[in-house]
Amino acid sequence: METQAAEAARRWLADEGVRQVRDGWVSDAAPEVLLTAGDVAHSRAGDVFAEDLDPADQLRLAFGLLDLLDAYWVTCEIRFANESSEGPLPADVLWDGYRRRLEADGEVEAVTYSLWVDWFEDQATSATAFAEVLGNDIGRIVAEPSDALLRRARLVLECSGPVRWTVKEPAYRTALRLPALHPALFRGLRASFHDVYGDLEPAAALALLDRLDLPADTRHLAGLRHVLAAGHRNHHRSPGAWDAAVRSCS
Template sequence: MEMQAMEAARRWLTDQGISQVRDGWVNAEAPDVLLTANQVAHSWAGDVFAEDLDAADQTRLAFGLLDLLDEYWVMCEVRFANEGAEGPLPADVLWGSCRQRLEADRDAEALTYSLWVDWFEDRSTAAQAFAEVLGNDIDRVVAEPSEALLRRARRVLECSGPVPWPVKEPTYRTAVLLPALHTALFKGLRASYHDVYGDLEPAAGLALLDQLDLPTGTQHLAEMRHVLTAGHKNHYGSPRAWDDAMRSCS
């Protein structure tokens, strides 16, 4: 499915006069000027949502561009379209496309970065986005932990720091039942403390932390336990607390 979407996006770009060459991309109107994938994304990704297609096919085409270009800006255009006058985009296609790519055995950094800094940081979208990419499925992940589902769960947990604690805590409490998710869950807890918009409750976070079976020498485990035990919610709310923990745990 991803390969089909990628090839559809490649054909669409060709129709716009954009073709891939050995070291990048070229525009037929200026064939001597080499373009980066990022430049292509900034210049053409938004045009997908002006195509004479229904919203579902526009969304599929945009995700094909994401597969092809691997650029965060494609996800920015997806979000703009979702929030624009013609939005929202069809939820089944939007979130189904995200889940599919989070499960794929290929790099998903452009997508996880978008989830982290856009969908999860925005309180108006965080709950739905987190539910769609993991929260709704966490029971199935724990009960039937396929490699694809584990891959998706790990990726989402690791970037879930900004998700409001009441939204993500039930998912965290279920994820702790599966040791294969413990390292990713620890990274989620750590991000919940360190991210500028990170959110956690110290007592509940500490209770989860104490249930994790982590490799010996896991970096910052002792420091996390120290700051949570002291009742700190966020690094930026208590900027000296982490330094104190570093000294105490050294």
């Protein structure tokens, strides 16, 4: 079922002369040209922030467009608007929009990719973004887990590699108390080592890794333990360390 936000975005696009057809999208200006959702996002998403609406409603409309198109570019336009001379956007609406979509059933790759490569890789926004989508809530999630909250926690942990270790370690330690989060926490630790901008403290990360309740044959578990025990902080800062670990553990 289409969300109310997506329905509002569909109506807005129709007013702009863009409508969905069986195989994609078309515009009234060139109805013979079939557009992809990405085409629509690139050509229209930025226009949302020129609408005669208050910033909160502009942002809600943009999130509706994201729901409708499932296109990463919509999240780019949201961030551009947040960083523009007229920004920042209302933080409560911004982060509530991310949290809701992380908790919802369905595909959210555009949302997690946005967190990973934009908000988390940028050290100017990483700490705030991580706190808003997980850090501030992890205690409540562990104490009172629900399917929606667990879904959000898993998704954020898995893409949290670039977040500074000092920022994410407290949340990692709290997540450790809930075995249902252990696989996602493992993937977060693995990404913290492998991501180009991944960040961890080897000894502290190893201590967490050794407390995870995971099958002994979990893929890459032995290799990650090996590189952390050797004191390596990042795959790209220690060329060859991972391959050597894999060979020694095979």
